[in-house]
Amino acid sequence: MQASTTPAKASVLSNLNAVRTMIRRHKRNDIIFASIGLIALMLALLTLVTLFVDLVLDGYPKFNLTFFSDFPSRRAGSAGLLSAWVGSLLVMIVTFLTAVPMGVAAGLYLEEYAPKNWFSDLIEINVSNLAGVPSIIYGLLALGLFVYGLDLGQSILTAGLTLGLLILPIVIVSTREAVRGIPVAIREAAYAVGATKWQVVSDHVVKYSQGGILTGVIIGMSRAIGETAPIITIGALTFIAFLPPSPITDVAPYLNFEWLSASFTVLPIQMFNWLSRPEHAFHINAAATGAIIILVTLLMNGTAIWLRYKIRKNIKW
Amino acid sequence: MMNTTTAIKAESRNLDFFYSNGHRALKSINMPLYENKITALIGPSGCGKSTFLRCFNRMHDLYPGNKYQGQIIMHPDNTNILEAGVDPIEVRMRISMVFQKPNPFPKTIFENVAYGLRVRDEKNKRTIADKVEEALKGAALWNEVKDRLNDLAFNLSGGQQQRLCIARALATDPEIMLFDEPTSALDPIATANIEELMSGLKEKLTILVVTHNMQQAARVSDYTAYMYLGELMEYGDTDTIFTRPTRKETEDYITGKFG
Numbered sequence A: 001m002q003a004s005t006t007p008a009k010a011s012v013l014s015n016l017n018a019v020r021t022m023i024r025r026h027k028r029n030d031i032i033f034a035s036i037g038l039i040a041l042m043l044a045l046l047t048l049v050t051l052f053v054d055l056v057l058d059g060y061p062k063f064n065l066t067f068f069s070d071f072p073s074r075r076a077g078s079a080g081l082l083s084a085w086v087g088s089l090l091v092m093i094v095t096f097l098t099a100v101p102m103g104v105a106a107g108l109y110l111e112e113y114a115p116k117n118w119f120s121d122l123i124e125i126n127v128s129n130l131a132g133v134p135s136i137i138y139g140l141l142a143l144g145l146f147v148y149g150l151d152l153g154q155s156i157l158t159a160g161l162t163l164g165l166l167i168l169p170i171v172i173v174s175t176r177e178a179v180r181g182i183p184v185a186i187r188e189a190a191y192a193v194g195a196t197k198w199q200v201v202s203d204h205v206v207k208y209s210q211g212g213i214l215t216g217v218i219i220g221m222s223r224a225i226g227e228t229a230p231i232i233t234i235g236a237l238t239f240i241a242f243l244p245p246s247p248i249t250d251v252a253p254y255l256n257f258e259w260l261s262a263s264f265t266v267l268p269i270q271m272f273n274w275l276s277r278p279e280h281a282f283h284i285n286a287a288a289t290g291a292i293i294i295l296v297t298l299l300m301n302g303t304a305i306w307l308r309y310k311i312r313k314n315i316k317w
Numbered sequence B: 001m002m003n004t005t006t007a008i009k010a011e012s013r014n015l016d017f018f019y020s021n022g023h024r025a026l027k028s029i030n031m032p033l034y035e036n037k038i039t040a041l042i043g044p045s046g047c048g049k050s051t052f053l054r055c056f057n058r059m060h061d062l063y064p065g066n067k068y069q070g071q072i073i074m075h076p077d078n079t080n081i082l083e084a085g086v087d088p089i090e091v092r093m094r095i096s097m098v099f100q101k102p103n104p105f106p107k108t109i110f111e112n113v114a115y116g117l118r119v120r121d122e123k124n125k126r127t128i129a130d131k132v133e134e135a136l137k138g139a140a141l142w143n144e145v146k147d148r149l150n151d152l153a154f155n156l157s158g159g160q161q162q163r164l165c166i167a168r169a170l171a172t173d174p175e176i177m178l179f180d181e182p183t184s185a186l187d188p189i190a191t192a193n194i195e196e197l198m199s200g201l202k203e204k205l206t207i208l209v210v211t212h213n214m215q216q217a218a219r220v221s222d223y224t225a226y227m228y229l230g231e232l233m234e235y236g237d238t239d240t241i242f243t244r245p246t247r248k249e250t251e252d253y254i255t256g257k258f259g
Helices: A002-062 A065-069 A082-113 A118-130 A135-149 A156-180 A184-192 A197-226 A229-233 A267-275 A280-312 B049-055 B088-094 B109-119 B125-138 B158-170 B188-201 B214-220 B238-243 B248-254
Strands: B008-018 B024-034 B038-042 B067-074 B095-098 B176-180 B206-210 B223-228 B231-237
Touching: A002 A280, A065 A082, A082 A118, A082 A156, A082 A197, A082 A267, A118 A156, A135 A156, A135 A229, A156 A197, A156 A229, A184 A197, A184 B158, A197 A267, A197 A280, A197 B109, A229 A267, A267 A280, B008 B049, B024 B038, B024 B049, B024 B206, B024 B231, B038 B049, B038 B214, B049 B176, B049 B206, B088 B095, B095 B158, B109 B125, B109 B158, B125 B158, B158 B188, B188 B206, B188 B214, B214 B238, B223 B238, B223 B248, B231 B238, B231 B248, B238 B248
Parallel strands: B038 B206, B038 B223, B095 B176, B176 B206
Antiparallel strands: B008 B024, B008 B067, B223 B231
């Protein structure tokens, strides 16, 4: 007995040791990859944080309310962002109102209604490609189409439509992805009680994919707010010391659309303008504007994540 | 004996079905569905029993390229529900379905049951509330949920969710109800509840159920069809199929020698 168990026990022990050595060796790869990943992440984050902190430090003398309520000026000290942030806001409204309905409708059509054939495949590839087209190309297209072709001028409407076009692919792609996330079982459940395609889309598909669609819309908008090249191409002014006519008036019908055809400037263009001045004082304004743009972008993306979480919370597949 | 006294609610005639990849999943199936009876479809995985079931509410129409051949005649109007001129939505208004996994909508309990009525343009709040209550009672769920109709359906247990799906299918007074392995995702107690429910439901409508569980077929059904490789191997009243099957393949499957 003794003689037969001892060699068996020895071989079990040596096997076990070999297995442990192997597991240690395999786990080394975990540590190596985790370290590489962490370093990559830190590099990206630190760059952004450094940039942001640098802008804030440079621009902090301008962080006060008058910076937002003053028009641009020849004197850097009294120059403000009023026309730029109002311009950005109005352009964003036009962008939102055009890109969202068109993008969501196109995304829903492609996902739910379009026949699955080579032609819709072709459209799909091209929509994805559009998201990668350099933004200045959109500027050139808009200059030809909106400014001259449709004679909309160098206006808020033109800028809003241009940026709407620019973020359309983002909205389409995120709509499709959100819609695709809805399980087949839920659609079949709706069809099985006798729903038509439109009833399935409007009662279920749109409702359950809201979170994803909204996220895509906000991320698109936060891209649009920082866009400079296409806005310069269509001819935004860089120095504007007046506001567009107010969209809301005190006489019926209380709405006024003249602002759409007003000339304008936006935040990144104002920043670009100040940056190109030789005086250092203007660079402080530019840094402050840059910090504000980054902050707005972060806020928008943060909202997107929060909204997605809120809406997804009640939906578990 | 039973055959002579009960009416036929629907019957498939020489039914063939082809998936979009050309696979012939059903081969010339002839089978009646007797009114106010439960018919069970049994057979090994891939034998075509779910495919057959999903012909009855034209679920296959949702995916391009699928093709039916032959007929499913519905009585008393003698409509061939597979005919191209018959709208699949009309068919689904008459024949409702309960799926393998509970699939409630991410809506409230009330709205889940009411959805079929909303699709039918029912606007009267009183009527909707009455129908929802009736359906939830019919699905033996009313007592458990009557105080929380506005809770999300996802907060119910798996067995409750499946009964909710039955209530949803019931609320629209269907003539036939299809059950596609309705208890395969449920525990034994929930399964027993659903089986009891089905036996009660046949007073009002006709049931076709696919099941993997032989005992379930034996327990709940009046008629049983054994399918294999897309063919209907044997059909008859459940007692006969389970005690004196005429074909050896059926006997082998039922006794667990195969499948």
